[in-house]
Amino acid sequence: MQFNDKVPIYYQIKQYVYREIIVGHLTAGHQLPTIRQLAVTLTVNVNTIQRALSELIKENVIIPQRGKGNFVTTDQTILTALKQxxxxxxxxxxxxxxxxxxxxxxxxxxxxxxxxxxxxxxxxD
Amino acid sequence: MQFNDKVPIYYQIKQYVYREIIVGHLTAGHQLPTIRQLAVTLTVNVNTIQRALSELIKENVIIPQRGKGNFVTTDQTILTALKQxxxxxxxxxxxxxxxxxxxxxxxxxxxxxxxxxxxxxxxxD
DNA sequence: TCAAGTGTATTAGCTTTCTATTACACTATA
DNA sequence: TATAGTGTAATAGAAAGCTAATACACTTGA
Structure with missing residues (x-):
């Protein structure tokens, strides 16, 4: 993944998760990659991933479960509003x-x- | 002027000058507001203005004249390319x-x- | 000539972002 | 129960951006 150096990385990751959900790569109730996996995949520090996810959690777009992982909300109201x-x-x-x-x-x-x-x-071409 | 806190201010000012030129508020060969004037108008530090302008100068979009001011280039090739x-x-x-x-x-x-x-x-409304 | 108004440059300090590291709480499973 | 894999939290340090302040070089006009 390529980052624009004019915008905070954590913010771009947040937008990236939005897109993955909207496109359907991540569907309601399904588990996201691990924070540590995301950190490796996106070659970014765990804290930066955490910063992005914490905002998504505040927005109830993803639901964290200690010891298990992060999951996309099953609240369709939130998901359809997100797309719009x-x-x-x-x-x-x-x-x-x-x-x-x-x-x-x-x-x-x-x-x-x-x-x-x-x-x-x-x-x- | 309102700034987006996700993007560097100097970068937004640069884009702002682009727009002022394209819209025609600033025309070929004309003088820009003083760096110190811009700093007051945009409520931003002189150094931040300078940072934005220095990039425009590198691109030959504006031409600085020591002791006089900054001027929009008269090179129409650059100006039409800029708009595109x-x-x-x-x-x-x-x-x-x-x-x-x-x-x-x-x-x-x-x-x-x-x-x-x-x-x-x-x-x- | 001198003063005021230009652009230019430098230094110091603050804030935000990002990284690196370590530690802790919880869950699942062997 | 113990271990590995989760999320969570805290600290310290580096880099970028912004501000504040000061100084210098050049131009203009009184």
Whole structure:
């Protein structure tokens, strides 16, 4: 996994777990990799993993069980809300940044379409 | 100006200057506010401003003149490239993050359209 | 010439983040 | 019961970012 050095690692790990849950690699009630396993996999210190997970625990997204491991919540309300939040925040970010460039909303959609079309063409590698 | 505490302030200021140039609040050859003025306006230390500007200077986006001030480059090649880079990087970020959620490109456009429509409706405040 | 306003540089100290290490509490199982 | 594997906690040190303060180099204009 690659980290952006402009953002705290623990925060990026938190976002990573969000994505793993939303994509379905981690499903309701299932166990996460061990904190120590995650530390090895992501080549990061145990404390940094713990810092990320402690925030997810506060949010009731994952449930810790001493001596056993960490588990994804089975509360579907939380899980469906999570998906909406993460996706919406992506669009929020794009919208705000492009609006700051005086780009009108209709143009944002057009430009995204153009960007994606170009990306398809550029796949000749 | 509001800063995101997850990203270095100097970096956000750099992005801010990019936007001011692209939007046209700062035009080719024109003088930027003084470093000390910027420090007051953004309620940030002079050194933090200096750190942001030093990167813009390395990129030849702004040109410093000792005893006079900092000026936006008159090199149109740099300025037009800048605009493209900034806008493209916004789409890059959105694309990567949504792709990580297994959202196909066509859906991204649809969802952005829906998001923008909702935002219009929500303007009833 | 001199004073005020520029950019530039340096030092010191604080806070946050990350790492390394050690220790402890709990669970499962041999 | 003992051991290995969990989460949890605390301490110390390094690095990055930010602030505060001071000083210096250059330009402009009175």
């Amino acid at each position: 939040q993460v996706i919406t925040s992506e669009f929020d970010q794009l919208y705000d940044n492009l609006a700051a460039l005086n780009i009108p909303p209709a143009t944002m959609v057009q430009q995204l379409q153009i960007y994606i079309d170009q990306r398809k063409d550029d796949q000749h | 880079q900034v806008i493209t990087s916004e789409f890059d970020q959105l694309y990567d993050n949504l792709a990580a959620l297994n959202i196909p490109p066509a859906t991204m456009v649809q969802q952005l359209q829906i998001y923008i429509d909702q935002r219009k409706d929500d303007q009833h």
